[in-house]
Amino acid sequence: MTESFSQGETPGTGLSVRLEGVRKWYGGRVREERPALDIPFLHIEGGEWAVLMGDSGSGKSTLLNLVGGVDLPDAGTILLGDSPLNRLDERERTMLRRRDMGFVFQFFNLFPTLSVRENILLPLGLLGRKDPAAVRRLLDEVGLSGMEHRAPSELSGGEQQRVALARALVHRPRLILADEPTGSLDHRTGKVVLSLLQRLHREYGPTILMSTHSEEAASFGKRILHIRDGEILDAPTATTS
Ligand SMILES: Nc1ncnc2c1ncn2[C@@H]1O[C@H](COP(=O)(O)OP(=O)(O)O)[C@@H](O)[C@H]1O
Ligand SMILES: [Mg+2]
Structure with missing residues (x-):
């Protein structure tokens, strides 16, 4: 079933995201x-x-959680590539998340008892893959070589977010969901993290959906979607494309 996600799109390229009539009520x-x-x-x-x-x-987070299959909409359809998320059962959604998605959060969400290296290895482990070379490459790309045996608590906020970025990208996911990734970083450190994300985006072209409060962070993206009271202000209201 989950194999259908690569149909119609070249594997390794960004996954398209399409929402039709999506509504979410809490409670x-x-x-x-x-x-x-x-x-x-x-x-x-x-x-x-x-x-x-x-x-x-x-x-913003509600939308990211729905696209990530973490939560389900009360109405409407979310398509990742050609496949509607709601046609998958929980196990298939979990597999899709592990294989095709990378998540970056405002507060890093690293596992405190695992080392830097073990945190980055985690997505590969969940896929039953071993790829020490990928971990080394990512550590190098995010500028943390030599820190792989440290605990997250021994790192600065910016370093922790770079580890989180490496963890989100180590399995080359086709969709990156980043929820205010610079929201708890100072301006300069935030820019370092975004520049890294930009470099990795150029390198292999995943789709990125990122939320932010900052105009400068937003300028790293190609398309800005303004959201207010649960509505996107600059998206068409009908299926025109
Ligand atoms: N788990 C939840 N239970 C009830 N209401 C929620 C929950 N999560 C978010 N909300 C409400 O949904 C709206 C959108 O929240 P959220 O998506 O977290 O916004 P943002 O990420 O842009 O700050 C807010 O009114 C918030 O209070
Ligand atoms: Mg939020």
């Missing part, structure tokens, strides 16, 4: 209340770097 399907997220139509091309900009509470 059950209270139709009288406005949904936390309401997206009639949104299409993100494979390999595109799209940026979600909006105030706190506007629905």
Whole structure:
């Protein structure tokens, strides 16, 4: 079933993301209340770097969680490549997440009891793959060679986010979901992390969907989507493409 995700698209290139009539209510399907997220139509091309900009509470994380298959919409369809997420069972969604997605969060979410190296190896381990060369390459790319045996607590915030970036990218996922990746970093460190993401994006072309509050962070993306009260202001309302 999950093999169908590579059909129609070249493996190794970015996965397209398409939302049709997607709505999400929290605390059950209270139709009288406005949904936390309401997206009639949104299409993100494979390999595109799209940026979600909006105030706190506007629905950025909700959208990222739905696209990541972490949460399910109450209405509508989300297609990754050619395949609708809602046709997959929980096990298939988990496999899809592990194989084709990389997640970056505001607060890094590294495993505190694992070393830098073990954190980066984790996605490969979950896929039953061993690729020490990939881990070394990523450590080098994010400028953390020599730190692989440290614990996350022995690193600065910027270094921790670079580890998180390496972990998100080590299995070359076709879709990167980054939820305010620079939100807890100072300006200079945030720029280092974004430049790295930019370099890796150029290197192999995953699709990136990133949320941020910062205009400067947003400028790294190709397309800015403004979101307010659960609605994207600059996406078409009908399926025009
Ligand atoms: N687990 C939840 N339970 C109930 N309401 C939630 C939950 N998560 C988010 N919300 C609500 O949904 C809206 C969008 O939240 P969120 O997607 O977290 O916004 P953002 O990431 O842009 O700050 C907000 O009104 C928030 O309070
Ligand atoms: Mg959020």
